[in-house]
Amino acid sequence: MHYVYRFSEGSKELRDVLGGKGANLAEMTNLGLPVPPGFTISTAASRAYLTDGILPPELRVEVTTALRAVEDAMSRRLGDFHDPLLVSVRSGAQHSMPGMMDTVLNVGLNDAAVQGLAESSGDERFAWDSYRRLIQMFGKTVLGVPDAVFVDESNRMKALHGMDGEADLDAGALRELVHRYKELVRGECGREFPQHPREQLDLAIEAVFKSWNSERAQLYRRRERIPHDLGTAVNIQAMVFGNLGATSGTGVAFTRDPSSGRPGGYGDYLPNAQGEDVVSGVRNTLALEELAELDEEAYRELLTAMRRLETHYRDLCDIEFTIERGKLWLLQTRVGKRTPSAAFRIATQLVDESLITMDEALTRVSGAQLSQLLFPQFDSLLPRTPLTVGMGASPGAAVGEIAFTNDVAIRRAGEGASVILVRRETNPDDLHGMLAARGVLTARGGKTSHAAVVARGMGTCAVVGAEELQIDPVGRTMRVADMVLSEGDTISIDGTTGEVFAGQVDVVDSAAMVYVEQGLESALVAADSNSAELVTSLHRLLDHADARRRMGVRANADNRVDALKARDRGAEGIGLCRTEHQFLGDRRGLVEALVLAGSPAAEEAALEALLPVQRDAVVEVLEAMDGLPVTIRLLDPPLHEFLPDLVDVAAAAAVAAERGDDDRDRAALVSVLREHRELNPMLGMRGVRLGLKIEGLLRMQIRAICEATDIRLDAAGDPRPEIMVPLVGSVREQQIVRDICRELFPSIRGRSVPIGCMIELPRAALTAYRIAEEADFFSFGTNDLTQTTWGFSRDDVEATFFPTYLRNGVLTISPFETIDADGVGVLVEAGVAGGRRTKPTLPMGVCGEHGGDPESIRFFHDIGLDYVSCSPYRVPIARLEAGRAAVLSPRGEREA
Numbered sequence: 001m002h003y004v005y006r007f008s009e010g011s012k013e014l015r016d017v018l019g020g021k022g023a024n025l026a027e028m029t030n031l032g033l034p035v036p037p038g039f040t041i042s043t044a045a046s047r048a049y050l051t052d053g054i055l056p057p058e059l060r061v062e063v064t065t066a067l068r069a070v071e072d073a074m075s076r077r078l079g080d081f082h083d084p085l086l087v088s089v090r091s092g093a094q095h096s097m098p099g100m101m102d103t104v105l106n107v108g109l110n111d112a113a114v115q116g117l118a119e120s121s122g123d124e125r126f127a128w129d130s131y132r133r134l135i136q137m138f139g140k141t142v143l144g145v146p147d148a149v150f151v152d153e154s155n156r157m158k159a160l161h162g163m164d165g166e167a168d169l170d171a172g173a174l175r176e177l178v179h180r181y182k183e184l185v186r187g188e189c190g191r192e193f194p195q196h197p198r199e200q201l202d203l204a205i206e207a208v209f210k211s212w213n214s215e216r217a218q219l220y221r222r223r224e225r226i227p228h229d230l231g232t233a234v235n236i237q238a239m240v241f242g243n244l245g246a247t248s249g250t251g252v253a254f255t256r257d258p259s260s261g262r263p264g265g266y267g268d269y270l271p272n273a274q275g276e277d278v279v280s281g282v283r284n285t286l287a288l289e290e291l292a293e294l295d296e297e298a299y300r301e302l303l304t305a306m307r308r309l310e311t312h313y314r315d316l317c318d319i320e321f322t323i324e325r326g327k328l329w330l331l332q333t334r335v336g337k338r339t340p341s342a343a344f345r346i347a348t349q350l351v352d353e354s355l356i357t358m359d360e361a362l363t364r365v366s367g368a369q370l371s372q373l374l375f376p377q378f379d380s381l382l383p384r385t386p387l388t389v390g391m392g393a394s395p396g397a398a399v400g401e402i403a404f405t406n407d408v409a410i411r412r413a414g415e416g417a418s419v420i421l422v423r424r425e426t427n428p429d430d431l432h433g434m435l436a437a438r439g440v441l442t443a444r445g446g447k448t449s450h451a452a453v454v455a456r457g458m459g460t461c462a463v464v465g466a467e468e469l470q471i472d473p474v475g476r477t478m479r480v481a482d483m484v485l486s487e488g489d490t491i492s493i494d495g496t497t498g499e500v501f502a503g504q505v506d507v508v509d510s511a512a513m514v515y516v517e518q519g520l521e522s523a524l525v526a527a528d529s530n531s532a533e534l535v536t537s538l539h540r541l542l543d544h545a546d547a548r549r550r551m552g553v554r555a556n557a558d559n560r561v562d563a564l565k566a567r568d569r570g571a572e573g574i575g576l577c578r579t580e581h582q583f584l585g586d587r588r589g590l591v592e593a594l595v596l597a598g599s600p601a602a603e604e605a606a607l608e609a610l611l612p613v614q615r616d617a618v619v620e621v622l623e624a625m626d627g628l629p630v631t632i633r634l635l636d637p638p639l640h641e642f643l644p645d646l647v648d649v650a651a652a653a654a655v656a657a658e659r660g661d662d663d664r665d666r667a668a669l670v671s672v673l674r675e676h677r678e679l680n681p682m683l684g685m686r687g688v689r690l691g692l693k694i695e696g697l698l699r700m701q702i703r704a705i706c707e708a709t710d711i712r713l714d715a716a717g718d719p720r721p722e723i724m725v726p727l728v729g730s731v732r733e734q735q736i737v738r739d740i741c742r743e744l745f746p747s748i749r750g751r752s753v754p755i756g757c758m759i760e761l762p763r764a765a766l767t768a769y770r771i772a773e774e775a776d777f778f779s780f781g782t783n784d785l786t787q788t789t790w791g792f793s794r795d796d797v798e799a800t801f802f803p804t805y806l807r808n809g810v811l812t813i814s815p816f817e818t819i820d821a822d823g824v825g826v827l828v829e830a831g832v833a834g835g836r837r838t839k840p841t842l843p844m845g846v847c848g849e850h851g852g853d854p855e856s857i858r859f860f861h862d863i864g865l866d867y868v869s870c871s872p873y874r875v876p877i878a879r880l881e882a883g884r885a886a887v888l889s890p891r892g893e894r895e896a
Contacts, residue, residue, distance in 0.1 A: 575869020
């Protein structure tokens with residue numbers, strides 16, 4: 001097994017072997033860019049370690065060979081007493097993953113080598129500062145020493161010398177701080193800080209492997225649905241130093257603005273600093289353009305490298321760099337994370353620059369990003385005065401109560417509160433709190449700080465670098481001038497403008513929402529220049545998705561308002577009209593009267609009262625969707641949803657009896673309710689079973705649909721109803737209903753009305769080849785199919801054991817959000833195959849909530865469904881994802 005790859009041996013195609021970071025370092029090396037030499041330990045070594053609990057014995061030999069090559073390239077030796085080679089150790093999984101081990105810099109320094117570093121650099125202060133950094137980073141990430149003990153010791157040293165930061169401490173103070181740090185390690189770990197450079201390196205490599213299963217890494221993988229068995233690579237790279245004085249520095253650059261999508265170089269730079277200083281946000285950075293004034297030659301060389309990388313990757317690139325006494329070094333690159341609005345802008349920009357095609361542009365955006373663009377934003381027309389202004393790091397509008405700690409943010413979010421996590425700066429330990437929060441606000445940091453990068457990746461609104469904020473985490477307050485806010489007070493943050501407001505700010509529809517509801521022209525009239533570019537990009541990509549997609553997109557809508565809303569957003573019909581929703585509110589009593597009818601005459605009267613209600617409701621929907629198909633599902637829920645609660649009625653009857661009241665009606669009602677009572681109504685008399693039990697109800701609904709169609713035809717409309725039978729498990733059930741339909745209307749003025757069924761029981765999916773004999777179409781009800789396959793009652797499990805299952809990794813995401821492809825999905829695929837075996841052109845769709853889920857839509861495309869149906873709000877998302885599916889999954893194409 002080959003475990004170690006020099007940078008020159010790899011490429012971006014080996015991402016699964018070298019991890020994202022290692023693959024990109026190899027790619028930059030092969031492009032001839034200035035990359036410090038190094039090597040990558042492959043993910044195979046990590047998997048072997050996680051399986052066996054020890055490092056593979058061959059690994060040490062391979063590391064030695066690769067390390068000697070680095071020493072030769074740098075003309076230095078690890079641990080040398082005169083001119084030591086130092087290396088960094090970084091994790092590098094296949095997917096970018098907050099929660100893995102933090103980088104350890106300056107590995108190889110010890111009590112002797114620090115003297116050699118001072119000699120070779122000519123800067124004693126730099127040498128002791130580098131040793132101080134190593135002990136703190138190594139102590140925290142490798143030895144498990146709490147970072148707080150180092151911070152406390154550093155604060156004492158700064159106070160002793162009257163300094164504000166470590167950068168102000170002189171060589172003597174840093175030498176003393178190193179001594180104290182080593183004592184802290186001895187006290188916390190019961191051992192000396194390791195002096196042998198190779199021991200430092202081996203321990204750091206093992207710590208990276210261990211960090212794969214850290215709580216933070218597992219949390220992130222569960223959230224992002226990243227497999228737990230991939231393992232991580234480790235990158236060992238020669239150190240170059242940005243903290244060697246005014247002609248040195250470090251920074252992070254993007255080839256385009258990852259927040260807005262604006263073309264041109266963008267990023268942060270810190271003179272006389274190492275990378276951790278930029279990412280941590282402890283020191284506020286300079287804008288990248290200011291580097292030109294400090295070192296014009298290095299700045300121009302950086303811009304050239306940025307352009308070359310963007311051209312090579314054909315995408316926005318995120319680049320970490322260091323300048324060591326005027327010499328530019330590139331330490332890392334990757335395709336940069338971006339906000340949803342930037343994603344859409346950049347995709348079409350790259351098309352216009354002829355770097356990618358429109359098909360490729362569709363792969364650069366997602367339905368999840370579009371969903372975020374549809375969220376409301378603050379009303380810019382209202383007069384408002386911000387409390388303070390920071391940097392808008394991740395767009396959006398967030399309103400919530402202040403939480404100064406992760407624990408408070410998680411607890412209050414769990415209680416249903418909207419929370420804004422407020423910190424001086426964030427670090428990887430804050431991932432839990434950031435996941436729970438609606439927004440993040442920090443007093444320190446730039447647009448490439450930890451808070452900014454992680455929030456952008458998660459699509460969470462964030463404002464960073466609000467320097468006026470004085471945060472007291474102990475007293476749980478934040479102050480700006482004379483204004484003091486406490487934990488629990490409400491604030492509003494604007495991740496686009498960087499504005500922070502005390503209290504709640506009103507929100508309005510976003511430009512993207514105006515576009516999907518009112519069209520391009522209306523959206524452009526209302527948009528500013530930034531929003532106009534976004535709307536135009538969105539329009540182009542949605543149009544292309546519509547042209548490329550094979551699957552149709554319908555909506556789940558039960559009334560005129562929702563139907564019109566869906567049609568405005570591009571729905572091509574209704575895939576699920578739930579007739580039970582037309583009997584809610586005041587109309588509920590009509591169904592109750594039917595069930596409780598004590599005689600045929602009473603039952604007939606109840607049905608006659610229901611008929612016009614049902615007919616009028618269907619007329620409204622058919623009118624709103626004129627010319628488009630409307631799939632009308634017959635009554636589906638169990639009867640108990642339309643009846644009084646047995647416990648309440650029985651209790652009232654008992655009280656009346658106790659008082660001596662002769663309430664025969666209530667007593668009779670108790671008797672009827674007990675007759676209809678079911679231990680598990682969701683698996684009881686509902687759907688087609690209810691229709692066959694109370695055939696008059698079934699016939700009334702079919703009549704109503706027939707009469708509604710006639711009314712629309714009389715009005716010169718073009719009604720296209722389809723009747724759908726719910727909860728079918730046997731072909732005979734479908735046949736009986738189909739016969740009743742044919743009896744009531746062989747056709748409507750020469751029009752044939754399709755009569756299909758929902759496939760929402762495992763038996764229906766497995767016997768679909770038989771059910772298809774009596775069905776004109778299938779619609780997969782994946783909500784109930786998930787319940788019946790898993791044995792879950794959704795209303796019960798999501799609030800009880802689902803959190804435990806998600807936390808323990810039994811589930812990585814709720815199967816009600818994204819289709820369970822390995823279980824429920826197999827049944828859907830079997831249903832499709834069975835139905836098409838009987839009728840090759842049988843129309844098939846899905847009407848469960850999965851019809852609007854981006855990942856599920858890709859699955860439905862691949863197995864050959866004809867359409868998805870989702871809520872009106874998600875119609876644009878489904879359109880986009882159906883187009884993406886056609887581009888990403890050409891094997892799913894078939895004749896429509």
